[in-house]
Amino acid sequence: MAETKTAAYICKGCDIDKRVDVAALVKTATKSGKMNLVREHDFLCSAAGVAMIQNDIDNEGVTHAALCACSRRAKTEAFNFPNTAISRGNLREGVIWIRPDTDAARETTQEMAEDYVRMACAEVKAMTVPGGNPNTGTVKTLLVVGGGMSGMTSALEASKAGYKVVLVEKTGALGGWAAKLYRRVPTREPFKAPEDNGVTDLVARIEADSNIKVYLSATIAKTDGAPGRFKVEIAIESGAVANEDIGAIIQATGFTLYDANKLPELGYGKSPNVVDQAGLEALAIAAAAAGRPICRPSDGQPVNKVVFVQCAGQRDSSGTHLPYCSGFCCNTSIKQAMYFKDSNPDIDTVVLFTDLRTPGNGEDFYRAAQNKGVIFSKGVVSDVSAAGNACSVKFKDLILNEEVNTQADLVVLATGMVPTSGPDLDQLSEANRVAEGGDPAAKQHVVELMSKSVLNLTYRQGPDVPQFKHGFNDSHFICFPYETRRTAMYNAGPVRRPMDIAQSQEDATGAAMKAIQAMENAGLGRAAHPRAGDLSFPTVRLEGCTQCKRCTVECPFGAIDEDEKRFPLFNESRCRRCGTCMGACPVRVISFENYSVNTVGSQIKSVEVPDEFSEKPRILILACENDAYPALDMAGMNRHEYDPFVRVIPIRCLGSVNTIWITDALNGGYDGVMLMGCKHGEEYQCHFVKGSELGRYRLSKVGDTLKGMNLETERVMDLEVAITDMATLPQKINDYAALIKSFPPSPFKGF
Amino acid sequence: MSDLNQQMAAKYQNNFLREIEEQAEMGEWVKMCMQCGLCSGSCPTNFHAGWDHPPQELFMMIRAGKRDEVLKSNSMWMCTSCYNCYVRCPRKVPVTHVMHGLAEYAYRIGQSPKNQPTQHLSKTFWDNATKTGRVNEVKLTQSLYFKDGIGSGIKKAMEMQAVALGLVKAGRLNPLEAVGIAHKCKDIKGIHAMLAKANELEAQHKAEKAKA
Numbered sequence: 001m002a003e004t005k006t007a008a009y010i011c012k013g014c015d016i017d018k019r020v021d022v023a024a025l026v027k028t029a030t031k032s033g034k035m036n037l038v039r040e041h042d043f044l045c046s047a048a049g050v051a052m053i054q055n056d057i058d059n060e061g062v063t064h065a066a067l068c069a070c071s072r073r074a075k076t077e078a079f080n081f082p083n084t085a086i087s088r089g090n091l092r093e094g095v096i097w098i099r100p101d102t103d104a105a106r107e108t109t110q111e112m113a114e115d116y117v118r119m120a121c122a123e124v125k126a127m128t129v130p131g132g133n134p135n136t137g138t139v140k141t142l143l144v145v146g147g148g149m150s151g152m153t154s155a156l157e158a159s160k161a162g163y164k165v166v167l168v169e170k171t172g173a174l175g176g177w178a179a180k181l182y183r184r185v186p187t188r189e190p191f192k193a194p195e196d197n198g199v200t201d202l203v204a205r206i207e208a209d210s211n212i213k214v215y216l217s218a219t220i221a222k223t224d225g226a227p228g229r230f231k232v233e234i235a236i237e238s239g240a241v242a243n244e245d246i247g248a249i250i251q252a253t254g255f256t257l258y259d260a261n262k263l264p265e266l267g268y269g270k271s272p273n274v275v276d277q278a279g280l281e282a283l284a285i286a287a288a289a290a291g292r293p294i295c296r297p298s299d300g301q302p303v304n305k306v307v308f309v310q311c312a313g314q315r316d317s318s319g320t321h322l323p324y325c326s327g328f329c330c331n332t333s334i335k336q337a338m339y340f341k342d343s344n345p346d347i348d349t350v351v352l353f354t355d356l357r358t359p360g361n362g363e364d365f366y367r368a369a370q371n372k373g374v375i376f377s378k379g380v381v382s383d384v385s386a387a388g389n390a391c392s393v394k395f396k397d398l399i400l401n402e403e404v405n406t407q408a409d410l411v412v413l414a415t416g417m418v419p420t421s422g423p424d425l426d427q428l429s430e431a432n433r434v435a436e437g438g439d440p441a442a443k444q445h446v447v448e449l450m451s452k453s454v455l456n457l458t459y460r461q462g463p464d465v466p467q468f469k470h471g472f473n474d475s476h477f478i479c480f481p482y483e484t485r486r487t488a489m490y491n492a493g494p495v496r497r498p499m500d501i502a503q504s505q506e507d508a509t510g511a512a513m514k515a516i517q518a519m520e521n522a523g524l525g526r527a528a529h530p531r532a533g534d535l536s537f538p539t540v541r542l543e544g545c546t547q548c549k550r551c552t553v554e555c556p557f558g559a560i561d562e563d564e565k566r567f568p569l570f571n572e573s574r575c576r577r578c579g580t581c582m583g584a585c586p587v588r589v590i591s592f593e594n595y596s597v598n599t600v601g602s603q604i605k606s607v608e609v610p611d612e613f614s615e616k617p618r619i620l621i622l623a624c625e626n627d628a629y630p631a632l633d634m635a636g637m638n639r640h641e642y643d644p645f646v647r648v649i650p651i652r653c654l655g656s657v658n659t660i661w662i663t664d665a666l667n668g669g670y671d672g673v674m675l676m677g678c679k680h681g682e683e684y685q686c687h688f689v690k691g692s693e694l695g696r697y698r699l700s701k702v703g704d705t706l707k708g709m710n711l712e713t714e715r716v717m718d719l720e721v722a723i724t725d726m727a728t729l730p731q732k733i734n735d736y737a738a739l740i741k742s743f744p745p746s747p748f749k750g751f
Numbered sequence: 752m753s754d755l756n757q758q759m760a761a762k763y764q765n766n767f768l769r770e771i772e773e774q775a776e777m778g779e780w781v782k783m784c785m786q787c788g789l790c791s792g793s794c795p796t797n798f799h800a801g802w803d804h805p806p807q808e809l810f811m812m813i814r815a816g817k818r819d820e821v822l823k824s825n826s827m828w829m830c831t832s833c834y835n836c837y838v839r840c841p842r843k844v845p846v847t848h849v850m851h852g853l854a855e856y857a858y859r860i861g862q863s864p865k866n867q868p869t870q871h872l873s874k875t876f877w878d879n880a881t882k883t884g885r886v887n888e889v890k891l892t893q894s895l896y897f898k899d900g901i902g903s904g905i906k907k908a909m910e911m912q913a914v915a916l917g918l919v920k921a922g923r924l925n926p927l928e929a930v931g932i933a934h935k936c937k938d939i940k941g942i943h944a945m946l947a948k949a950n951e952l953e954a955q956h957k958a959e960k961a962k963a
Contacts, residue, residue, distance in 0.1 A: 366785070378786055399808055
């Protein structure tokens with residue numbers, strides 16, 4: 001590669017030249033920035049401006065360019081020079097748009113602009129051009145685990161998009177729960193009657209599809225490798241083992257019904273006339289096969305009255321049963337009540353509910369059931385007892401506020417969904433820790449947990465994808481629903497949250513599309529969501545590594561294994577490029593080509609810190625590029641002004657913040673450091689799931705450092721920022737700046 | 752009348768919901784209520800003070816088969832027909848009309864509460880207005896005031912004395928109406944014939960319903 005030649009380009013467009021002294025910026029780039037070549041342009045993102053830069057790259061040998069114009073989030077298509085290291089100085093959204101156009105403000109605005117030029121120059125000199133992940137795999141076959149409605153839909157959708165699919169089903173037939181349904185909740189207008197479950201049609205389409213290879217009675221014995229080059233061992237019941245090369249994985253392993261045996265107070269197990277919803281479907285199928293109405297299981301006599309008990313073992317606040325609503329069961333009970341009403345309107349059907357929840361077009365279906373004469377009563381069932389062929393249901397009527405006893409021939413319990421998500425990784429690692437003592441019972445516990453594993457990954461971080469609440473696989477409910485914390489593995493259907501067939505099928509389609517993107521990106525050596533297309537990848541300087549394992553433990557995506565010498569072994573294809581490993585590394589040996597301890601550190605050091613008598617404090621803002629930095633850009637676009645003494649550096653994730661940056665800043669005379677990251681915890685918004693949480697945990701220790709330096713602990717502030725905070729963020733910055741100004745200047749200035 | 756009540760109770764056994772659906776006007780809407788309570792929340796009459804049961808509770812009681820309690824309830828007589836509930840019901844249940852239907856049915860089979868003022872007024876108004884085709888205001892007021900006996904009637908009349916005199920002075924009330932000299936409809940015979948036909952049709956309709 002040719003030797004390094006640096007260049008800075010300063011744009012005068014968008015009124016930048018009217019607000020700041022561009023000649024002075026050119027001087028700054030040349031003198032402080034030490035750039036080999038500095039040019040200004042009236043309109044840098046125009047064809048002429050871009051051609052000027054391209055010409056310098058082609059003919060002047062420019063390898064590193066600092067573009068001082070607008071935010072790095074703007075004009076990305078114009079400023080796309082693939083083989084050149086590019087940094088951006090944010091003079092527009094970051095300076096002139098957030099400062100008033102007054103003579104009084106001119107001086108501080110100019111200082112701000114000069115600092116951003118210095119920072120862009122410093123950053124680009126610390127960068128190299130990302131080369132792409134060398135460790136790519138180009139397999140484009142999708143593995144779908146689970147042959148139910150979600151799995152079959154994923155397989156068909158991926159096949160329609162032109163990809164090969166391997167579909168693995170544990171049981172001897174495709175169809176999953178849907179195949180056990182007599183009818184399903186309606187999917188199309190007018191949503192008034194149950195319709196065919198649709199399984200036969202889907203199975204026929206799968207069987208006729210040459211792109212889809214189906215393994216029945218088979219499970220995943222082992223999954224090794226990385227996106228684009230997974231090696232999967234499929235164990236078939238007959239004892240045979242099949243090996244498949246796989247690009248991405250969809251886990252659509254569905255659910256089981258909550259065990260009604262845990263509900264003896266509702267009569268389950270005491271009488272054959274108390275069934276769960278699956279039990280009723282079985283009765284309906286048997287009745288239809290025999291060409292007779294549904295009969296009482298105890299004596300085969302006709303049913304005159306059915307009571308449906310909603311929320312059986314669900315939405316339980318006592319901690320005994322499921323705490324959540326499964327979302328599908330109200331519609332199912334409505335459908336099952338129709339089985340009776342449609343065959344004989346004289347059969348009494350009573351649905352006892354506390355809140356009737358009918359997602360999708362269920363409201364029409366509910367209304368249709370009311371029209372058919374299904375009685376809906378708001379009540380909580382306390383006891384179901386069985387005497388002979390009859391059941392007695394005791395419930396509290398919540399509208400009439402009284403205890404009621406009613407008789408029924410058949411009682412149906414609406415129990416909820418329990419995901420088939422494999423062992424909980426935290427439980428498993430705790431079990432492993434206990435088992436290290438050699439206790440046989442503890443070892444047996446590990447074996448039991450491992451027997452539930454779905455994917456059997458060989459990842460250091462555990463055999464399955466991590467779970468979040470209530471045993472469901474982790475996936476962001478709103479922003480990135482199918483993503484798991486393992487790259488190129490996607491969730492579809494009730495394994496990630498309770499849902500009905502229609503939702504599962506939508507989910508399955510979405511997951512298939514995401515999996516295809518992941519395979520394609522992996523093949524090109526690029527990152528997947530949320531830095532889709534990023535070619536940088538982490539490298540580690542092993543000679544400096546102390547084998548502390550923080551990177552392997554903290555990586556939210558299980559991308560880092562350990563080699564036989566216990567050094568970290570990066571699987572670049574599994575990496576999402578969040579930089580959490582880089583932030584975690586106490587000896588700072590992990591870096592990306594265009595994002596490292598040095599690229600940010602040199603920016604921090606390049607800012608000119610005025611002396612303590614100038615009354616111009618300096619505040620460093622490290623802003624997450626996913627929410628906080630766009631929010632600041634939007635504040636600029638809306639001309640919300642904020643303090644001129646802040647210097648903003650975008651970071652990939654709060655998790656990538658290395659504490660050395662903070663100590664460097666404070667030692668360098670900055671008066672305060674403000675960290676902006678996404679919300680963490682139960683309702684996290686971190687795009688890297690755990691990044692902001694890990695970053696915050698790490699930074700919670702920074703107070704000791706401050707005390708050691710004899711500084712006020714408030715000088716480092718952690719702020720949760722969402723994209724919606726765009727309008728309030730400037731005020732928060734100003735409040736913090738006012739607080740910092742109330743302290744004496746940092747004693748470290750001038751050292 | 753009470754034999755009609757027994758007849759109906761016997762006919763429908765324990766299925767009060769079906770009885771209401773088939774016998775009460777608009778009764779078929781009762782099953783469509785989804786218990787959201789918007790009707791009660793929208794009612795301007797402060798039913799907590801005077802109503803036995805708010806509308807959605809009444810509907811629930813019908814489904815729960817509480818026949819006596821529903822029919823003897825004063826709720827449907829308390830409705831002022833403002834139509835707030837009717838307009839707001841998300842299920843488009845014509846709540847006001849259902850209340851009227853329930854009231855009419857309870858009255859028809861002799862189960863409505865005795866001496867209930869609204870019921871009394873309705874009956875008196877009907878008899879009064881259909882007699883001459885015009886309302887005899889003095890007699891109507893008298894009947895309402897003296898509903899609970901002479902003592903309370905005189906008391907109420909004295910209370911309203913000033914209002915009555917004001918109306919007389921303004922020519923809005925003719926004291927001679929008290930002795931039957933009152934304004935009448937021009938074609939009383941025609942009115943009576945019309946009402947007779949309506950009654951005949953209504954009776955026919957109800958007989959058909961009762962038979963079904």
